[in-house]
Amino acid sequence: SETVERHEFGAEVGRxxxxxxxxxxxxxxxxxxxxxANAADATDRRRxxxxxxxxxxxxxxxxxxxxxxxxxxTLTISDSGIxxxxxxxxxxxxxxxxxxxxxxxxxxxxxxxxxxEDLRPSLIGQxxxxxxxxxxxxxxxxxxxxRAGADEAWTxxxxxxxxxxxxxxxxxQAGTDIVLHLKxxxxxxxxxxxxxxxxxxxxxxxxxxxxxxxxxxxxxxxNRGTALWRKPKSEIxxxxxxxFYRTVSHGFDEPWATLHWRAEGALEFxxxxxxxxxxxxxxxxxxxxxxVRLHVRRMFIxxxxxxxxxxxxxxxxxxxxxxxxxxxxxxxxxSTPTLQKIRRAVTTRVINELSSRSKNAEKAEEYQKxxxxxxxxxxxxxxxxxxxxxxxxPLLRFRSSTQEGWTSLPDYVARMKPEQEAxxxxxxxxxxxxxxxxxxxxxxARGVEVLLLSDHVDAFWPEQLGKFEDKPLRSVTQGSADxxxxxxxxxxxxxxxxxxxxxxxxxxxxxxxxxxxRTTDRLVDxxxxxxxxxxxxxxxxxxxxRRAGR
Ligand code: ADP
Ligand code: MG
Numbered sequence: 001s002e003t004v005e006r007h008e009f010g011a012e013v014g015r016x017x018x019x020x021x022x023x024x025x026x027x028x029x030x031x032x033x034x035x036x037a038n039a040a041d042a043t044d045r046r047r048x049x050x051x052x053x054x055x056x057x058x059x060x061x062x063x064x065x066x067x068x069x070x071x072x073x074t075l076t077i078s079d080s081g082i083x084x085x086x087x088x089x090x091x092x093x094x095x096x097x098x099x100x101x102x103x104x105x106x107x108x109x110x111x112x113x114x115x116x117e118d119l120r121p122s123l124i125g126q127x128x129x130x131x132x133x134x135x136x137x138x139x140x141x142x143x144x145x146x147r148a149g150a151d152e153a154w155t156x157x158x159x160x161x162x163x164x165x166x167x168x169x170x171x172x173q174a175g176t177d178i179v180l181h182l183k184x185x186x187x188x189x190x191x192x193x194x195x196x197x198x199x200x201x202x203x204x205x206x207x208x209x210x211x212x213x214x215x216x217x218x219x220x221x222x223n224r225g226t227a228l229w230r231k232p233k234s235e236i237x238x239x240x241x242x243x244f245y246r247t248v249s250h251g252f253d254e255p256w257a258t259l260h261w262r263a264e265g266a267l268e269f270x271x272x273x274x275x276x277x278x279x280x281x282x283x284x285x286x287x288x289x290x291x292v293r294l295h296v297r298r299m300f301i302x303x304x305x306x307x308x309x310x311x312x313x314x315x316x317x318x319x320x321x322x323x324x325x326x327x328x329x330x331x332x333x334x335s336t337p338t339l340q341k342i343r344r345a346v347t348t349r350v351i352n353e354l355s356s357r358s359k360n361a362e363k364a365e366e367y368q369k370x371x372x373x374x375x376x377x378x379x380x381x382x383x384x385x386x387x388x389x390x391x392x393x394p395l396l397r398f399r400s401s402t403q404e405g406w407t408s409l410p411d412y413v414a415r416m417k418p419e420q421e422a423x424x425x426x427x428x429x430x431x432x433x434x435x436x437x438x439x440x441x442x443x444x445a446r447g448v449e450v451l452l453l454s455d456h457v458d459a460f461w462p463e464q465l466g467k468f469e470d471k472p473l474r475s476v477t478q479g480s481a482d483x484x485x486x487x488x489x490x491x492x493x494x495x496x497x498x499x500x501x502x503x504x505x506x507x508x509x510x511x512x513x514x515x516x517x518r519t520t521d522r523l524v525d526x527x528x529x530x531x532x533x534x535x536x537x538x539x540x541x542x543x544x545x546r547r548a549g550r
Contacts, residue, residue: 004167009158010095013132017160020132031137032066032195033202034130035077035178037250039064040208042081042176044300046148049082052329056082056148059173064206066199066222067213068190073182075138075189079208080175083147086166089156093131093143094164135160137189138180148174196222205247207300227298229272229318233260245274248293249316253278256370259317259353267341271349273317279373280314288313292346294339295320296328305333307346309388311381314374319346351391354378358395358408368406371397375455382461393468399431401440401450409468415449419486422474425451427458438526439476446486450476477531483521 009017043062050056062080069076084092134141139159146153153171158164171177180189188194192214199210199222207227211219228236228244245255256277262270273292290308294301295318307319323338333339358367371378381392397406402415412423424443428434434452443450453462462473474482507517514530523529 004165006163006165007090007094008163013095014162017132017135021135021160028133028136029189029198030202031133032077032189032198033250034133036064036066036199036203036206036210038130039077039079039081039176039178040203040206040210042079042083043208044081046080046082046174047299048301049148051326053149056174063209063211065211065213065219066195068192068195070190070215073187073190075180075182075195077178077180078175080173081148083150083174083176084143084145084154085147085150086152086154088147089143089145089154089166093156093158132160134178134180137182137186139183140181142179142181143176144169144171144179145176146171146174150174192220196220199223201243203247205244207298227295227320229260229270229320230298236260244272245316248318249274249276251276251278251280251316256366256373257353257357259349261349263345267321267338267345268323269319269321269342269345271317271319271346273315273319273346273350275315275353275370276373277369290315292316293318294333296324296326297322299326301328302333305339307343308350309347309381309385311377311379311384311392312347312350314377315350347388351388351395354395355391364406368397371395371406376457379455379457379461383464389465393465398425399434399452399454401426401435401444401452402447403449407451412449412451413469413471416471417446417448417486420448421485422472422479422482423451423468424448424474424476424479425453425462426476427453427462430454438523438529439531441523441525442480442483442488442521443476445488446483447489448483448486480520480531488521 043058043064046056047058050058059080065076065078067076067078068074140157141160142155142157144153144155153169155167155169156164157167182189192212195212199212203210204223205226205228206223207225209221209225210223212222213219228240241258241260242254245258246252254277255274257275259271259273259275262268288310289304290306290310290313291303292305292307292315293303294305294307298320301324308315319342321338321342323342324336328336354370357363357370360367375397378392378395382389385392394408394410397408398412400407400412409423416423426434426437426439428437431452431454434440434454440450462475465473467473503517503519510517520529520531
């Protein structure tokens with residue numbers, strides 16, 4: 001009819017759909033987790049908006065309903081959530097509002113044929129492209145939605161091949177119906193026992209009630225919706241923790257650490273937090289805010305309360321408190337001192353956990369694994385969080401010129417030579433290059449250890465940190481003068497002839513391209529090295545600044 005509008009998908013959506021349908025075939029049951037999670041999110045959002053606008057109040061029987069229809073070969077997921085206007089439908093389901101798509105397809109390309117291949121399904125949720133997973137099982141999807149507070153409803157429809165349509169529709173109440181016209185090979189999702197199994201596996205901890213309609217039209221509750229974190233630890237099994245972790249993280253891995261505690265006294269709250277054992281494929285630069293969920297008296301309030309600082313954004317989980325009113329508004333979330341205190345306490349708890357694990361010598365390898373995954377994020381805290389800097393520094397791990405494997409700042413300090421004043425480090429793009437660097441010779445000859453830094457953030461934080469346990473951190477490209485105070489060991493100790501004439505000739509030839517030519521104690525085997533001036537920025541930093549066009 002003439003009221004049907006046809007729109008092309010953005011180019012990125014088209015590419016993404018292609019990937020979703022063709023590359024993410026295994027474990028495709030997670031489409032249900034994604035659609036149920038969206039329905040529950042929409043319900044939570046409506047409840048939240050109703051706090052400040054009574055007209056939007058949820059119906060008392062609000063739930064997510066999963067209804068298979070064998071005759072029509074459709075599966076419908078309905079909610080009484082916030083709903084979507086026509087513009088919302090076009091924006092949320094027709095474009096990729098987030099920047100994750102390119103990174104997503106890149107990650108898929110990288111895992112192709114490799115050991116990451118099995119992990120592909122987990123990528124969907126992480127990249128915020130959950131809705132499109134519907135096309136793994138459906139060759140046509142229609143979404144009929146009515147925004148809470150609005151009178152009109154709209155239907156979005158697509159076969160996932162380049163375009164979608166929008167047309168006016170009717171829906172008695174606010175909310176959304178997602179209708180999947182199942183593919184030939186997706187019959188299993190018409191069976192209520194199969195649906196029940198998937199919901200229990202992936203969505204059991206969602207607080208909004210989820211019901212499945214069976215062949216006789218009866219509705220059965222499918223999720224337990226227990227606020228797991230409110231239970232005593234002794235009543236929770238490892239398996240339940242793991243399932244909950246997977247619900248909040250959209251992941252497939254095991255938690256590396258599970259922190260479950262109750263704070264009592266001046267401030268009362270419960271925390272259930274997880275550190276993943278796997279690095280997400282998504283570049284953690286896309287959205288740098290912590291997504292830890294805030295609940296008040298079990299009820300989900302928001303995942304935008306930034307309960308942890310950016311540099312702990314790899315932590316997933318829930319914080320639930322009785323100390324905030326249920327009708328907490330967005331503005332209040334920004335300003336309430338209670339939340340500030342909770343943030344502080346939660347951050348301290350996570351740091352303490354990392355700290356005690358980092359000190360456990362028996363589990364050093366486990367900790368190193370964690371550090372390889374999230375160390376570069378942690379380092380951001382050194383230049384972003386002045387207050388926590390000193391607590392973060394001992395959590396870091398480094399390669400070193402004298403040690404195998406990884407080492408730490410406290411261990412480095414313990415090995416320092418008696419007459420050594422500073423902690424030395426060298427920054428470059430890769431560790432192998434670092435190990436062979438001429439810059440190291442003088443230090444090696446004197447048995448002085450140098451930390452080898454090759455992370456992309458390493459050019460920035462050492463200067464910010466400045467000192468560790470009162471020892472200044474000094475780049476070897478700046479700290480050459482120090483070497484004169486330290487005695488060389490072995491062969492290199494033999495006196496070299498004076499080189500004044502050579503220096504003078506070189507100076508004449510090279511100035512003004514170099515500011516000075518000097519003899520140095522830094523070199524043993526190499527003849528010359530280019531050094532940063534003692535005052536100026538470190539060489540690696542200069543390179544970065546140059547790249548940035550400064
Ligand atoms: P994400 O959930 O990570 O934002 P999705 O692809 O799963 O990404 O969903 C895209 C967007 O579509 C959601 O952010 C939401 O705004 C909207 N949406 C999806 N399903 C629903 C629903 N049942 N009710 C209301 N909005 C929805
Ligand atoms: Mg989603």
